[in-house]
Every structure is written in C-alpha cells, then in structure tokens.
Amino acid sequence: MTHQQETLLIVDDEAGIRRLLRQKLSGEGYQCKEASNSEQILNTLETDSIALVILDIRMPGRSGIELLPQIKSGYPDTSVIMATAVNEINTAVQCLKQGADDYICKPFNLEELSLAVKRALEKRHLLLEIREYQQYLEERIEEQTGQLRKLFLSAIEALVSALEAxxxxxxxxxxxxxxxxxxxxxxxxxxxxxxxxxxxxxxxxxxxxxxxxxxxxxxxxxxxxxxxxxxxxxxxxxxxxxxxxxxxxxxxxxxxxxxxxxxxxxxxxxxxxxxxxxxxxxxxxxxxxxxxxxxxxxxxxxxxxxxxxxxxxxxxxxxxxxxxxxxxxxxxxxxxxxxxxxxxxxxxx
Ligand SMILES: [Fe+2]
CATH class of the missing domain: 1.10.3210.10 (Hypothetical protein af1432)
Known part of the structure; x- marks a missing residue:
C-alpha cells in the first residue's frame, strides 16, 4: 500500500527540526506542510486535507498535549504522532490514551520516524476502509429490509384476501x-x-x-x-x-x-x-x-x-x-x- 500522495503536517517550534523532517518525508514522496504554533496548525487543518500530524509536545503557547484533544475531535480522520523528548515518555503514553496514534522520541531516528508514519497511515487507511464498508453494509441492510417488508406485506395481503374470499x-x-x-x-x-x-x-x-x-x-x-x-x-x-x-x-x-x-x-x-x-x-x-x-x-x-x-x-x-x-x-x-x-x-x- 502506498501513501506517498498524502499530506503530512510537521509541527515544531524549531525551524531546523521541521526542515530535517520535511527533507526525510518529502524524499519518501509525501506532501509536507509545516506549522510552528497552534494557530498555524488549526488553519492548515481547516484548509488542507491532512492525513497525519507530527505534533511536538513542547511548544510555546498551547502545547501539543493541549491541542491533541481539539485535533482528534475536530478531525477524527487525521492521525497524530506525538514528538517527545526521551524524558517525557510518561506524557507520551498519556497522549496515546487521549487518541494519539504513536509517539517518536527526540533526537529523531529518521528511519524510526519513517516507519511510524507508514504504520500510522496504514492504520488510518484500514479504519477508513472499514468505515466505508460498514456504510455500504448498512445501506444494503436497509435496502434488503425494505424489500423484505414489501414481500411480507404482500404475503399478508394475500392471506387476508384469501380469508375474506x-x-x-x-x-x-x-x-x-x-x-x-x-x-x-x-x-x-x-x-x-x-x-x-x-x-x-x-x-x-x-x-x-x-x-x-x-x-x-x-x-x-x-x-x-x-x-x-x-x-x-x-x-x-x-x-x-x-x-x-x-x-x-x-x-x-x-x-x-x-x-x-x-x-x-x-x-x-x-x-x-x-x-x-x-x-x-x-x-x-x-x-x-x-x-x-x-x-x-x-x-x-x-x-x-x-x-x-x-x-x-x-x-x-x-x-x-x-x-x-x-x-x-x-x-x-x-x-x-x-x-x-x-x-x-x-x-x-
Ligand atoms: Fe374487528
């Protein structure tokens, strides 16, 4: 499965880190956007179809931890990978409980980053496919229930007519x-x-x-x-x-x-x-x-x-x-x- 056409949002207040991640992920064919604060994040989510956000936990202003619930409730189809320092693992685990899909530790191992992105996007694809299939099944069930109801009503009408005859x-x-x-x-x-x-x-x-x-x-x-x-x-x-x-x-x-x-x-x-x-x-x-x-x-x-x-x-x-x-x-x-x-x-x- 390939996800290279999907758009990722890289969030970090340090321009050097954003550039590093962008180089790696663009090199793998992903479309990349950047944001350094909460306002930029929310604007980009509003205007672009973002498949995945790499979200720095520590940022000036509203932190990644504060933004995570807002992102997950406003954009439930967007995956989120938290970026955290090694000594913040407990915080990262808290984020997983609040709906983050994964976390990666700084300093980044770019191969691990690449794998985490791939894994999160595959999970997202699977969930979207399951939901689409569920909708398809629900529509089919509704259609068939309608047909069964019609058949049943016809049978009842025939029975009532036979009795009254x-x-x-x-x-x-x-x-x-x-x-x-x-x-x-x-x-x-x-x-x-x-x-x-x-x-x-x-x-x-x-x-x-x-x-x-x-x-x-x-x-x-x-x-x-x-x-x-x-x-x-x-x-x-x-x-x-x-x-x-x-x-x-x-x-x-x-x-x-x-x-x-x-x-x-x-x-x-x-x-x-x-x-x-x-x-x-x-x-x-x-x-x-x-x-x-x-x-x-x-x-x-x-x-x-x-x-x-x-x-x-x-x-x-x-x-x-x-x-x-x-x-x-x-x-x-x-x-x-x-x-x-x-x-x-x-x-x-
Ligand atoms: Fe009667």
Missing amino acids: KDEYTGGHSRRVTDIALAIGNELGLSARDMENLRWGSLLHDIGKVAADPAIQNKPGKLTREEYEHIMTHVPVGVEIVRPLVNEQITQMIEHHHDHYNGGGLHQLIVGDDIPLGARILAIADAFDAMISDRPYRSAMSMTQIVEEIKRCAGTQFDPIVVAAFLNTVGLTNTEAQSPENGAPGTHL
Whole structure:
C-alpha cells in the first residue's frame, strides 16, 4: 500500500527540526506542510486535507498535549504522532490514551520516524476502509429490509384476501378499511412511521376471524349476546397471531380496535385518549366500511345515514377529533352530509 500522495503536517517550534523532517518525508514522496504554533496548525487543518500530524509536545503557547484533544475531535480522520523528548515518555503514553496514534522520541531516528508514519497511515487507511464498508453494509441492510417488508406485506395481503374470499359480505373489507384509515391518518398529519403502522394494523385488524365460526359470522340476523361474544374473540386471537410478526404499536391497534371512546366497549380496559390513536382511527374506518357494505340482514346504508350515524357516535363510540378528520376526508364538514346520489363524496376511499 502506498501513501506517498498524502499530506503530512510537521509541527515544531524549531525551524531546523521541521526542515530535517520535511527533507526525510518529502524524499519518501509525501506532501509536507509545516506549522510552528497552534494557530498555524488549526488553519492548515481547516484548509488542507491532512492525513497525519507530527505534533511536538513542547511548544510555546498551547502545547501539543493541549491541542491533541481539539485535533482528534475536530478531525477524527487525521492521525497524530506525538514528538517527545526521551524524558517525557510518561506524557507520551498519556497522549496515546487521549487518541494519539504513536509517539517518536527526540533526537529523531529518521528511519524510526519513517516507519511510524507508514504504520500510522496504514492504520488510518484500514479504519477508513472499514468505515466505508460498514456504510455500504448498512445501506444494503436497509435496502434488503425494505424489500423484505414489501414481500411480507404482500404475503399478508394475500392471506387476508384469501380469508375474506370465504365470506361474500366481507370480501375486500380489510383493504377498504386500510384505504379509509390511511386517508384519516393523512388528514390528522401522522408521521410516515405512524402511517406505515396504521397500514399494517388496518390490514391485519380482523385476522383473528380466521378462528371464528363461519355460521355465526354469516348469520343473517342480529347476533345473540353469546354469538357476539364469540365473534369478538377475534380481537385476542388476532393479537396472538400478529404479536410475533409486528411491532407493539400495530399489536395495540388490533387489541383496541373495538374499544369505545367512552369506555363502553366489550371487556374494555382503557378509555378516551389512552386508546391508541391508530385504534381510534381504525374504529371509524371499520364502522364506515361495515355500514357502506351490504349485510345478510340489511342493505348498505346511504352516505347521509352513515355520516349521521358516525356524527351521532362522536364522543361515545368514536373520538370526536377523529370523527372530524373523517368528515374532512370524505369531503364533508360537521354541518353537511351528501348522499351518494347527490355526487358521491370520498371516491378516493
Ligand atoms: Fe374487528
């Protein structure tokens, strides 16, 4: 490995010593700069790309010992070799502990100096290469993690579609709920990360229905209390299914998606804003899609009826702030509601 094109900074308050070192190191092909005080050192480090500093410990004004921490913190990629008198070995060792790469003793043995410079530059090269490789690996890992996430999401979507395909009334439910929930999340200004969690939570919210009795699930009429309790087991079942696969925020979203804002839900443990925001969004998106779809026991409700129903439940079943965001999302304010026949709003849902 050759480092001869690299620039070294020789620091000593004695011009004769600087000249001696410069002659030796220039002769080996290095570019050499000189400095005799702290101001010159810092100026040169600022303006030139310095690979290595040979730093005299004893100088008038700020000593090499004082400058070393400043150089290492401001220019961590610059190697430092301390130049010291033989009786200052203890000080030199202290400098090594503070980040110096090596030390050489005065009077200089020029061959030892040359070797120390070569060694320090090789170590520096190695560290720079390792860091570059680490950055490359981190980028690759990030890229592959993204690809894996996409693959996983596609697999989950396929699984959810397969489950819903068994039921003619809920086919496409999770996909539609996801679209509505994301539109509400967008209206509420959620971060990219929260939006990603909301997407997963929405897609997976009813996955526990895989364990529900299809006869009860498709019953053409009002459910009894026992039947309702049975269907609602899809919440804890879903939580157990997804917990090993997704993060806590998504799990919580699924766990609380049937909670009522006022605490009136079945076996509910938390109330109001303690219910995760994603679950409060999901509750409205879920209800909206249920009402807009045909059911065995009723036809789809009109947009006017749905909006009135959701507004009626603001503050009881639903979080009023999320209701307001929902109404904005479908292009309605709190004081107006349109029926689909009068120009269907929310065609993006
Ligand atoms: Fe559900």
